[in-house]
Amino acid sequence: MNTRSPILATLTVSVLLFMITPMVLSITAAFLQQYSRGLSGGLTLEWLGHVFSQYGSTVYASILIATSCVIGNALIGVPCAYALARARGRWARSFEEILTLPVAVPGLATGLALILTYGEWRDFRQSYAFILVGHMVFTLPFMVRTVSAAFQRAEIASIEEAARSLGAGFITRFLTVLVPVVLPSIVAGSLMVFTLSIGEFNLTWLLHTPLTRTLPVGLADSYASMRIEIGSAYTLMFFIVVLPLLWLLNVVAHLVQKRYGT
Amino acid sequence: MSSGSVAQRVLSACLMPVAIFFVAFWLLPITRLIALPAAKGWETYFAILTDSRYASSLINTLLLSLVVTAATLILGLAVGLYLAKPNVLGRRFLLSLLTLPLSFPGVVVGFFIILLGGRQGAVADLFESVGLGRVTFAYGLTGLFLAYLYFSLPRVIASYTAAAQGMDRSLEEAARSLGANRFQVLWDAWLPQLLPTTAACAAIVFATSMGAFGTAFTLASKFEVLPITIYNEFTNYANFPLAASLSLSLGLLTWLSLFLMGRWTGGRVAL
Amino acid sequence: MELEQISLTALACAKTYPDGTQGLKPTSLKVEPGEIMALLGPSGCGKTTLLRILAGLETADTGGQVFFGEQEVTARPIEQRRVGMVFQHYALFPHMSVERNIEYGLKVQGVNASARKKTVGELIDLVRLVGLEHKRPAELSGGQKQRVALARAVAAGPRVLLLDEPLTALDSKLKEALRDELAELLRRLGMTAVYVTHDQQEAMAIADRMAVMRAGEIIQVGDPEVLYRQPTHAFVANFLGRVNILRRDLSQTNDGVLVIGASTLHVPTHLGQELLVRPEDIVIGESQPNCMQGVILQRSFRGDHIQLRVRVGEQDPLILDVSRDVVYQQGDTVSVSFSPASFMCAKES
Numbered sequence: 073m074n075t076r077s078p079i080l081a082t083l084t085v086s087v088l089l090f091m092i093t094p095m096v097l098s099i100t101a102a103f104l105q106q107y108s109r110g111l112s113g114g115l116t117l118e119w120l121g122h123v124f125s126q127y128g129s130t131v132y133a134s135i136l137i138a139t140s141c142v143i144g145n146a147l148i149g150v151p152c153a154y155a156l157a158r159a160r161g162r163w164a165r166s167f168e169e170i171l172t173l174p175v176a177v178p179g180l181a182t183g184l185a186l187i188l189t190y191g192e193w194r195d196f197r198q199s200y201a202f203i204l205v206g207h208m209v210f211t212l213p214f215m216v217r218t219v220s221a222a223f224q225r226a227e228i229a230s231i232e233e234a235a236r237s238l239g240a241g242f243i244t245r246f247l248t249v250l251v252p253v254v255l256p257s258i259v260a261g262s263l264m265v266f267t268l269s270i271g272e273f274n275l276t277w278l279l280h281t282p283l284t285r286t287l288p289v290g291l292a293d294s295y296a297s298m299r300i301e302i303g304s305a306y307t308l309m310f311f312i313v314v315l316p317l318l319w320l321l322n323v324v325a326h327l328v329q330k331r332y333g334t
Numbered sequence: 335m336s337s338g339s340v341a342q343r344v345l346s347a348c349l350m351p352v353a354i355f356f357v358a359f360w361l362l363p364i365t366r367l368i369a370l371p372a373a374k375g376w377e378t379y380f381a382i383l384t385d386s387r388y389a390s391s392l393i394n395t396l397l398l399s400l401v402v403t404a405a406t407l408i409l410g411l412a413v414g415l416y417l418a419k420p421n422v423l424g425r426r427f428l429l430s431l432l433t434l435p436l437s438f439p440g441v442v443v444g445f446f447i448i449l450l451g452g453r454q455g456a457v458a459d460l461f462e463s464v465g466l467g468r469v470t471f472a473y474g475l476t477g478l479f480l481a482y483l484y485f486s487l488p489r490v491i492a493s494y495t496a497a498a499q500g501m502d503r504s505l506e507e508a509a510r511s512l513g514a515n516r517f518q519v520l521w522d523a524w525l526p527q528l529l530p531t532t533a534a535c536a537a538i539v540f541a542t543s544m545g546a547f548g549t550a551f552t553l554a555s556k557f558e559v560l561p562i563t564i565y566n567e568f569t570n571y572a573n574f575p576l577a578a579s580l581s582l583s584l585g586l587l588t589w590l591s592l593f594l595m596g597r598w599t600g601g602r603v604a605l
Numbered sequence: 606m607e608l609e610q611i612s613l614t615a616l617a618c619a620k621t622y623p624d625g626t627q628g629l630k631p632t633s634l635k636v637e638p639g640e641i642m643a644l645l646g647p648s649g650c651g652k653t654t655l656l657r658i659l660a661g662l663e664t665a666d667t668g669g670q671v672f673f674g675e676q677e678v679t680a681r682p683i684e685q686r687r688v689g690m691v692f693q694h695y696a697l698f699p700h701m702s703v704e705r706n707i708e709y710g711l712k713v714q715g716v717n718a719s720a721r722k723k724t725v726g727e728l729i730d731l732v733r734l735v736g737l738e739h740k741r742p743a744e745l746s747g748g749q750k751q752r753v754a755l756a757r758a759v760a761a762g763p764r765v766l767l768l769d770e771p772l773t774a775l776d777s778k779l780k781e782a783l784r785d786e787l788a789e790l791l792r793r794l795g796m797t798a799v800y801v802t803h804d805q806q807e808a809m810a811i812a813d814r815m816a817v818m819r820a821g822e823i824i825q826v827g828d829p830e831v832l833y834r835q836p837t838h839a840f841v842a843n844f845l846g847r848v849n850i851l852r853r854d855l856s857q858t859n860d861g862v863l864v865i866g867a868s869t870l871h872v873p874t875h876l877g878q879e880l881l882v883r884p885e886d887i888v889i890g891e892s893q894p895n896c897m898q899g900v901i902l903q904r905s906f907r908g909d910h911i912q913l914r915v916r917v918g919e920q921d922p923l924i925l926d927v928s929r930d931v932v933y934q935q936g937d938t939v940s941v942s943f944s945p946a947s948f949m950c951a952k953e954s
Contacts (some may be wrong), residue, residue, distance in 0.1 A: 077516070079412070080412050080413075080415060080416040081416060083409060083412040083413060083416070084412065084413045084416045084417065084428075087409055087412075087413050087432070087487065087491075088428065088431070088432065090480075090483075090484070091431070091432055091434075091435065091484065091487065091488075092431065093450065093456065094446030094447070094449050094450050094484075095434075095446070097446075097449045097450070097456055098445070098446065098449055101449065107454055108454050110459075147351075148351040148352050148355060149352065151347075151348035151349075151351065151352075152348060152349055152351070152352035154348055155345040155346075155348035155349045156349075158340050158345060159345055160623070167349075170356075170361075171352070171356065173360075173364075174360055176541070176585070176588075176589065177364070177585045178544070178545035178547075178561065178581055178584050178585055178588070179545065179547065180545070180547060180561055180564050180565065180581050180584075181364070181367065181578075181581040181582065181584070181585055182360065182363075182364070184367055184564075184568065184574070184577055184578055184581055185360070185363035185364045185366065185367040186359065186363050188363060188366050188367055188370060188574065188578070189362060189363040189366055190363075205359050206359075208355070208359075209355075209356070209359050209360045212352070212355075212356070216352070227694065227696070230692050230693075230694060230696040231696045231697075231698060231699075233662055233683075233690070233692070233696065234690065234692060234696035234697075234698075234757075235698075235709070236662075236682075236683045236684050237660065237662075237683050237684075237688055237689070237690040237758070238709050238710035238713055238757070238758075238761055239684050239685075239687070239710055239713045239714060239761065240684065240709075240713045241684055242340070242341075242344050244713060248709075249698055252698075252700040253698070253699060253700060255700075267437055270437070271437055271438065271439040272439070273439045273440055273441055273547070273548040274440075274545070274546075274547040274548060274561070277547070277548070277551070278565075278568075288439040288441055288442075288548070291439065291441050291442060291445070292441040292548065292551065292552060295441060295444065295445045295448070295552050296552070296554075300448075300449070300452075300454060303445055304449075307442055307445060310442065314437065315434075315437070318437055332699070332700055341682075
């Protein structure tokens, strides 16, 4: 394929510069004493320290919510995926389509809807659980679809029949055979759910309160009201925490696929 | 009880948790949201069309989304085609760099644009050093456009690179053997094969742009997009029914645009 | 390890799918205790459907019944029937070792660890998998996987053994080697077994009796030799080997003769107007003036024999197998004879 065109090369380089420059700027700015003076103003770790003590809890909250989201969606989503894969009849397809609606609908609408319905329940409204529920609702289809596709595969159906022929009742074969066999797809779904939850803003901004802030919400706060140096340091903290975590999860997913893949 | 297939009650038991959860935390709330505008009168549902403020906000959002979609597709295609070549140096590294922003929340992208084009931005410094004065673009339409471009490009580049690698070379070779020049090869051999990817990417970019909130929020842009309007109605004016109506209209219009786009490309576009 | 021998009966079992197609017409079959019954037929004939109804993986239409021995099991799902099933692609549990796969059924029944170990050990010896106990299915060859599948099915002490085309997934050389091994294993186990296949060589090698099926029904049941030599339907004759068709008009049929060229053969009326003859039942020799003459149209070398296409009279060319020492070449005229008992009738084409 002859794409040695200089036009393509130039465009690619431009796009690359466009995407990378802000990342570099932001990382550098986190260490600058004063952004407007640039490097001549000197370097410091003060901003990072400040951000860590002030906003460290948001990192913890985001990771907690994302993890709970994964666990919650796995607990209710995997049996659901199984049922949808084994069900005959068109209602199963419709059910799956409806489950995907929260993804298509703007996050704002879902947020408004939740506030409208549960805004009065103060304890719930002001807890992290409220945010968790919003996250689960919009990440659930990713888990269900991924795992359901795995359950539908012919080899998996055959393996289940084998377990049944050996006398295994539903709960036994679900725990000893079905879940281990679709584990790679459960992990893939979990990875998607985790990534989506950690970066979610639209929905979370509506649902949050000053005492229940996640990482993206904290970031938005700092961008609006703080110095660029603090915003940059906070962004850097986001990179340091989230990116390795995502990379690690990817590695785990890869390993599981190798060990349990059929 | 049928002895053959898995028992109905087992299947129902498996579905119950999700069904209850979903009804409680989405179906019911959304139904109430749909019913809410009626509290202020049936005409509230059409506020997006009747009130010029909202209508212009809608037009803004639509135009922005369309332009961003077009620009992203063209740029994404170019980069995707370039990176699909096996002999580009450090191709995989470049690709992972370019798709890194996939995990960034929209607010971070907004911040990036401020770093680039804000009052203390790098571009302002650059232009000032060349004597053209401090140029800031972050807070207007340009900044918003660039921000939307920033968060849309990674997905499109990833898709196009994968698709371009999987293209059938024989079509291109046939075209060239018949004397086609580079542009004809692009138009007649490559683009038709990339149509499904193009349609899918266009749908995702368009839908995301229409509903994007965080980026515009961080930029506090003068160019008002519909999600911001909705947010303002709800937060600043405590006008819940109107916010509900506008967000329903947004959802409906996004869905409608996707539907029409799908029809135009002759196939269903899955989100 | 005690293995029961009970009979297996299907009574008027039919299967209609939701879209209206009938996969199986009302079918009845009895498998005697300890017998290996093959269900043989082309794809789509309903053999797998019948097997799955016997297993309990599918429900027969109302009115169908399944009996294990004297006990009716129609309403029981497969988990409660105590069958051993071997699947086409083995369906081994990929996350468990060979040992764990084999003992799964025993574990489900709550058998204690030492008893399980003993049974698994016996079976591993029986199917010759010693040394592979801790391997994962992914590390095994096709033949080894098949043996694990069999061991697993048998370990839990099932009442009947059901095999769904267990050799289909293997390549042909391996198939032949394993076929005999499998046949021997099944005989040693002595269990009542139903074996589904589309390969008639396999069926004939393994089964005590065969049921040939087509389009949802059983056409003929019997032991392999009877089915091969005395098929009651042209389909069965055709499916179990090759046949040549000789046609005669109504007057010849009524007279009980077959006229080819100048020769007349006595062939009873009841065999009908279309006569089936197996290639191996046709004899050729030096061309003699009084005998039926044939011309060799084509001669092809097939390794262990030679196949000839011979034209006799106005009949369609006959296919016949001869030994490699036969020297006749293409274009030669030869004498052709049929032994009288070799004609089979075609009740239905």
